[in-house]
Amino acid sequence: MSERASVVRIEGLTKHYGPLVALDSVSLDIHAGEIFALLGPNGAGKTTLIGCVSGLVIPTAGAATVLGWDTRRDYRRTRRVVGLVPQEINFDPFFTVEETLRFQAGYFGVKLEEAKLTEILEALDLGRKRKAGTRELSGGMKRRLLIGKALVHDPKVLFLDEPTAGVDVELRRDLWAYVRRLRERGTTIVLTTHYLEEAQELADRVGVIDRGRLLLVEEKRRLLARLGQKTLRLRLREPIAALPAGLAEAGAVLAEGGRVVEITRPGEAELGSELASALGAGLAVRDVDTLRSDLEEIYVQLLKKGGA
Amino acid sequence: MIGLEARRAGEAERVERRGWSGFRGPWTLFEKEVRRFLRVPGQTIVSPVITTVLYLVVFGYALGGRLREVNGIPYLSFIVPGLVMLGVISNAFLNTSSSMFIMKLQETVVDLLVSPLRYGEIVAAMVGAASVRALLVGLLTWAVAIVAQGEVLLVHLGYAIAFPLLTSVGLSALGLFVGIWAEKFEHVNLVPTFVITPLTFLGGVFYDVGQLPGVFATLSHFNPVLYLVEGFRFGLLGTSAIEPAFSLAGLVVFDVGLVLLCMGILRSGWKLRS
Numbered sequence: 001m002s003e004r005a006s007v008v009r010i011e012g013l014t015k016h017y018g019p020l021v022a023l024d025s026v027s028l029d030i031h032a033g034e035i036f037a038l039l040g041p042n043g044a045g046k047t048t049l050i051g052c053v054s055g056l057v058i059p060t061a062g063a064a065t066v067l068g069w070d071t072r073r074d075y076r077r078t079r080r081v082v083g084l085v086p087q088e089i090n091f092d093p094f095f096t097v098e099e100t101l102r103f104q105a106g107y108f109g110v111k112l113e114e115a116k117l118t119e120i121l122e123a124l125d126l127g128r129k130r131k132a133g134t135r136e137l138s139g140g141m142k143r144r145l146l147i148g149k150a151l152v153h154d155p156k157v158l159f160l161d162e163p164t165a166g167v168d169v170e171l172r173r174d175l176w177a178y179v180r181r182l183r184e185r186g187t188t189i190v191l192t193t194h195y196l197e198e199a200q201e202l203a204d205r206v207g208v209i210d211r212g213r214l215l216l217v218e219e220k221r222r223l224l225a226r227l228g229q230k231t232l233r234l235r236l237r238e239p240i241a242a243l244p245a246g247l248a249e250a251g252a253v254l255a256e257g258g259r260v261v262e263i264t265r266p267g268e269a270e271l272g273s274e275l276a277s278a279l280g281a282g283l284a285v286r287d288v289d290t291l292r293s294d295l296e297e298i299y300v301q302l303l304k305k306g307g308a
Numbered sequence: 309m310i311g312l313e314a315r316r317a318g319e320a321e322r323v324e325r326r327g328w329s330g331f332r333g334p335w336t337l338f339e340k341e342v343r344r345f346l347r348v349p350g351q352t353i354v355s356p357v358i359t360t361v362l363y364l365v366v367f368g369y370a371l372g373g374r375l376r377e378v379n380g381i382p383y384l385s386f387i388v389p390g391l392v393m394l395g396v397i398s399n400a401f402l403n404t405s406s407s408m409f410i411m412k413l414q415e416t417v418v419d420l421l422v423s424p425l426r427y428g429e430i431v432a433a434m435v436g437a438a439s440v441r442a443l444l445v446g447l448l449t450w451a452v453a454i455v456a457q458g459e460v461l462l463v464h465l466g467y468a469i470a471f472p473l474l475t476s477v478g479l480s481a482l483g484l485f486v487g488i489w490a491e492k493f494e495h496v497n498l499v500p501t502f503v504i505t506p507l508t509f510l511g512g513v514f515y516d517v518g519q520l521p522g523v524f525a526t527l528s529h530f531n532p533v534l535y536l537v538e539g540f541r542f543g544l545l546g547t548s549a550i551e552p553a554f555s556l557a558g559l560v561v562f563d564v565g566l567v568l569l570c571m572g573i574l575r576s577g578w579k580l581r582s
């Protein structure tokens with residue numbers, strides 16, 4: 001992973017709003033072609049961080065570069081390769097969906113070709129609304145239009161700030177599929193989200209930010225393996241009063257009134273030997289189940305601890 | 309810059325060149341702004357023209373019947389330059405101030421702030437579009453006045469073009485500044501209600517300042533709108549209470565100052581970027 005090129009490099013980024021420290025010397029590298037999920041509670045600094053790179057926020061200290069260009073000194077170059085889907089829905093009621101997309105492309109100095117326009121409209125399921133005024137769109141459609149606007153100039157880096165907030169489940173899954181397609185085509189994606197399921201589903205790497213401090217940055221799989229847990233659940237034919245000696249020493253516990261034996265191990269551990277021991281101890285097992293802690297549990301755990 | 313950095317820079321350059329046109333950005337913003345006011349022509353073009361024409365009818369015909377002439381010029385013709393400038397001034401200001409304020413309100417200003425548009429390009433496009441609206445209103449008002457007068461009065465073409473054009477630029481830039489500064493609709497209306505309208509009405513639109521009693525005539529010379537109206541009057545009618553070249557020089561300074569101010573605040577991010 002260390003060999004992968006950094007598309008976005010953030011160094012010591014700090015933002016103060018009066019006495020409030022929104023970002024506290026955050027340093028972070030976003031790798032080419034990855035989906036990076038930035039997690040954190042409300043007011044953690046996620047949107048401020050994205051704003052500093054995309055040009056909406058002026059940092060108090062520190063710097064950010066995109067493809068090697070400084071976002072403040074070379075703002076015209078960096079903005080040309082960055083796309084932003086803001087958290088708040090915005091739309092100009094004077095114009096149609098097509099006009100909105102064409103204008104947005106124009107701001108970036110790009111003529112929106114018909115093929116590209118059609119591709120975006122179809123991908124975001126807005127084809128039938130091409131000539132519709134933006135005020136006629138539903139909330140979900142307006143959010144998809146925001147995504148379309150961020151894509152018209154073929155950005156190398158796409159920032160998605162809570163992209164599926166208020167979007168129904170079916171559409172959310174469609175958007176996830178589209179985000180994956182963008183990544184496959186080489187777009188680097190940074191997303192902030194409240195939906196940990198979204199990060200778990202999409203992200204290659206995860207960053208957790210709280211009160212302006214970046215608590216952790218790690219590959220999602222490693223994080224789940226390192227901080228996550230796996231639980232082997234053995235449902236018995238008959239309840240038992242006490243565990244066989246070997247199993248109790250191995251950390252197994254009884255649950256559900258003696259009907260279930262649970263053995264919990266770190267996320268990366270293999271559970272084959274535990275299962276063999278349980279069967280070897282003579283337990284009459286009716287069913288076997290494994291539970292894996294998800295990102296949400298790890299996230300809550302991290303925020304409680306304030307880091308890892 | 310070597311190795312990886314150089315490759316990244318090269319990639320950025322390639323992205324920059326592909327299908328990119330430097331002029332398209334500001335032109336798009338200009339086009340969008342023009343289309344925006346053309347979407348509601350009744351409100352942005354017809355309504356101001358009708359209002360100004362009503363002034364023409366009421367003051368030109370009703371009052372003009374009594375005044376007959378000002379400095380040897382029929383009263384109806386005398387008030388035409390002021391009425392045209394009234395339309396130019398108010399529409400130039402309103403277009404940029406309302407557009408920028410609404411963009412902030414709807415948060416569509418984000419689209420501009422994340423774009424690679426230069427600050428000067430944003431100012432040029434927005435001021436340019438507002439000037440188109442202002443000059444369109446001015447031109448239509450003048451056209452109605454020509455019909456009412458029954459003749460085309462145009463003595464100094466250069467001044468007749470320069471004053472409305474430069475006035476629209478300056479007032480559009482002022483409107484842009486107010487639109488950026490404003491935090492509520494009341495702020496947007498503050499300047500037209502308490503500054504532009506009073507100054508316009510007291511700026512020699514309907515009367516000759518030379519005929520005012522001493523102190524009022526002196527006070528009138530502190531009113532910048534007077535210089536705009538008199539300058540355009542010189543262009544159309546060949547008569548002015550103030551040296552038009554002097555007014556024009558002042559107007560150029562006013563325009564340059566406001567355009568630079570707008571570029572400066574866009575660059576600083578004041579009221580737009582956090």
